[in-house]
Amino acid sequence: MMDTNQSQINITVGLQYQGLLGIVLFFIQTAVPSCVFLFINGTLLFTLRSKPVFRETSRYILLYNLLFADTVLLTNSQLLYIIAACRIRLIYPVCGAALMLSHLTTVISPLTLVVMSLERYVAVCYPLRHATIITIKNTELAIIVVWAFSSLSVLTRVLLILNFPFAELENLQMKDFCGKESMLLDPRSDIYEKTFTCFLFASAGVTVTCSYIGVMVAARSASTDKASAKKARNTLLLHLVQLGLSLSSTIHNPLLFSIPKSLDRVTTVRIQIVIYLCIIILPRCLSGLIYGLRDQTIRPVFMHLCCQWKRSPSLSDVPTKDKV
Structure with a gap:
């Protein structure tokens, strides 16, 4: 799951073959x-x-939580990426803290998508009970549970890492760049990494898919608002796409290793950069693009960003009707 932070190792190796312009x-x-x-x-x-x-x-509270996690993850990944590109080697505690932060936010994103999917399911299938089930208090409780579960996973990883005999090392300076493989010092860490990743995304995928099927079934009911059901169905479909893109980060390293060895270093580095942009950066920015373009309450912000020559509408003029 933290393959997002390993890409810098291979790319940095190739940078030494390029000039200043490269x-x-x-x-x-x-x-x-x-x-x-x-x-x-x-x-x-x-x-x-x-x-x-x-x-x-x-819905917006959950979106804020999703955007916050993705923003922290993107910032942290890019900082590690630049540090490795500058050939700076960190000490184990600093690298471990950075990777644990990446893991925390990586887990929060799919779990938040699950909660958002359930919220849309309740809105369509149980419209009369939506206001009593999806309350602000329950939403905040769900967010706390998401953060607690993610933190528990981080704590488990820390305990596994601490089993490594650091006292036997000459110093805490890392011999390699900061990445997942550099911190998987115990074989059990790698086993836990793969098991937890499979469990997380399989559970999230099943939940979002079931919510989508439930909305599709409810849409055929005569008592269901067809327009609302269609919007919820499209939103859940986008959640599945987001989940799939988040999962794609786990195949980042295998893709790097599959690059033909016969290619020259410059071409290899360029391919690695494209993979990094498509698999690491784009998924973390999809939420903002999706909701910024589809939601009529948030859309004016995007219009202002894309057309800066146009006067930005004040927040007081932004419509408040739910359109997603």
Whole structure:
């Protein structure tokens, strides 16, 4: 799951074969997209806390939690990426803390998608009970459970790592760049990593899929609002896409290893950068793009970002009707 932080090792090896221009292009290709998406996510996070309609609607509270986790993960991954590209080797405690933060936010994202899917399912299948089931208090409780479960997973990983005899090391300076493989010092850590990842995404996938099927069945009922059911169905389908993209990060390293060895170093590095952009950066920014473009309450923010020459609508003019 933390393969997102290992890509920098292979890419850094290739950078030594490039000149200054190649290194500059490398930073432009990776840092600029990250900064753009971080700006978009940051603006959305600010927007979702700027008005009561966002703070008092469960769907937007869950969206804020999802965006926050993705933004932290993107920032942390990009920092580790740049550190490795600059050939800076960290000490084990610092690297471990960075990787645990990545794991925490990586787990939070699919779990939040699950809760958001259940919220849409209740809204369509039990519209009369939606207001009593999906309350602000219950939403906050669900978020606490998500963070607690993710933190428990992090604690388990820390305990497994601490089994390694660090006292036998000459010093805590890492001999390699900070990445998942560098911190899997105990074979049990690797087993836990693979088992937990399979369990997490299998459970999340089944839950979101069942919610989608439930909405499809409810849409055929005469008593169901067809427009609301269609929007919920499309939203759940997008959640499945988001979940799939999040899962794609687990195949990042196998993709890197599958690159033909016969290619020259420069071409290899360029392919690795494309894989990093598509598998690591894009999934962490999809939530902002999806909700920013589809939701009529948030859309004015995106219009302002894309058309800066146009006067941005004030928050007081933003419609409050639920459109997703």
